[in-house]
Amino acid sequence: MARRKSDSPQKAAMREMMQGYLKENDISIKSGNDVNSIMRDMMSVLLEGALDEELNEELGYSKYDYRNKETDNSRNGHSQKTMRTSYGDMDIAIPRDRKGEYEPQLIPKYQNTVTQDMEEKIISMYAKGMTTGDIEAHLKELYDLDISDSTISRITDKIMPLVKEWQERPLQEIYAVVYMDAIHYHVRSEGRIVKRAVYIALGIDMDGKKDVIGMYVGENEGAKFWLSIINGLKNRGVQDILIACVDGLNGFPQAIEAVYPKTEIQQCIIHQIRNTTNYVSYKDLKKLMADLKMVYAAPDEAAALEELESFGEKWNSKYPKIYKSWSERWATLSTYFKYPNEVRKLIYTTNAIEGFNRQLRKVTKSRTVFPSDDSLLKMLYLATMDITKKWTGRRRDWSQIRAQLEIYFEERLEKAEF
Template identity: 90%
Template sequence: MARRKDSPQKAAMREMMRNYLKNNDISIKDSIDVNSIMRDMMSVLLEGALDEELDEELGYSKYDYQNKETDNSRNEHSSKTMHTSYGDMDVAIPRNRNGDYEPQLIKKYQNTVTQDMEEKILSMYAKGMTTGDIESHMRELYDIDISDSTISRITDKILPIVKEWQERPLEEVYAVVFMDAIHYHVRSEGRIVKRAVYIALGIDMNGKKDVLGMYVGENESAKFWLSIMNGLKNRGVEDILIACVDGLNGFPQAIEAVYPKTEIQQCIIHQIRNSTK
């Protein structure tokens, strides 16, 4: 099958690469050679884009002093090591004389070229991996050394989002609220321990379902559920028509203490389970 005709841009790049390999007497024998070349190309592309970004910031290109309308100017470069899927590479970051230029292509504290790296870390963290597990995984998969403190800094970014979600205002009335706890074994301080995840799922008066909250405790208790009820009250829930719960001792009393008019309905699954004991 014949190769498709190159676009002008791709043809120019192909010719540039051919000349680069020929003039520098470079031969590609394996994937390590490919990685090395890709790393060099990426470095050149990033540095060129960063220089153009500073041109835009200053309002004139290098040596174009006729169009210079500012007392600010370029002030050499600083070196920064970036982690990439092709290995580590040094990138020359341009600086300005006033010292207030912050590149947008490579952020101030960014040290990886892969933009979705933090998302990968957050995903692993959400799946229950410890910072040590993530550090080892990143080293094995990407050959990148990321310290526990860096991983913690990344994962801590989700804490304000979680807190905002947990404290968001709710509807005044819910037709039904299902409340139950799921028990998990998790790793904590090097030990496997059991934790209870409390979940409140509400159906509003328009029939729309919404997770009202998720909370983690050492074990399921009516006292903890009482604190959750008070939390829902503080977030704007004035009444619950039906509360669907399991057979936990003291659970109905905890609900009635906050929502005395709520009808308590024991979950049919728990009723069947209890009847077979």
């Protein structure tokens, strides 16, 4: 059994004082509420003592020490203030001076809650998508606090180092699948409202667990931009990505081939189908989609190519762009055909990351324009932390999926000593 360390003189004195306090007042601790009550009393005594010392410093002399008094100002009793704390509400006696010049620094005039507690509340509200103006009004209504939106912004700015640390954190050595997608927002920049893309990378590791491994605010997508992102993943420890799933992002295939040349690329079939319908009149839509389903639902790639040719022969005269689009993108659209059904379901759509994006939009829907890139990133980071804390399990059927991946990517996984 471990022995308790010897108390420091300060801790020993406090222990003796607490034991005496409990004994003299016949107090027994039987529940968490009892602890809260005692902590509330202790905090009240400490705060009142600190405030009295603060006023001593302001006036230049201690209470009743009139010989050292060199001011015509003096004490003028106390005013009561109710403070809201994590231990419950408590009444504090705030000292006053005769001239009304004393402004408490420990508990500012319009503050009636403990700073850290309030900062946590502000950050929590920001994470739920509330604007700084909404938070300001909310604090005024609920707590009668006058906190400006600029102060709220400064409080939320305190998380920026955490955002940077999160963006640069080490990653797994290998990911089975990485989904890439973009979500767009409006941001103020140099007096103008501009459109910003937030590029998101969501990875599934070899244990079947998903995580947001990258989030980047940028202006334009392209090979150069994607190359910087993918190099960033490699610098953070990612040695290999087995399969990358994307929604036709410009420049992505070239960029990932430059960094991870063996990575398989799967373009989202669902997005390709949606883009296809842009060309089709309503009266033809049902028949055309039935013929197109014969392509993407084929049992293997050979059968799919035959169905694609049949589709072209039937519809090229009316909708030549559809066949052309599928043919030109076939190399990245058809990747999933080489795998069993369990892996196909994992990669032929980007539903995993789209679901995450929907949750982000739900949080940010009240924000039509963000004041800066940092404010956008702050909110998305906080929302991401809130969303991903529920991602505790692994993907369903992962044991079977992993066994299949280990067969198809045996050599690469062995090199990674995985």
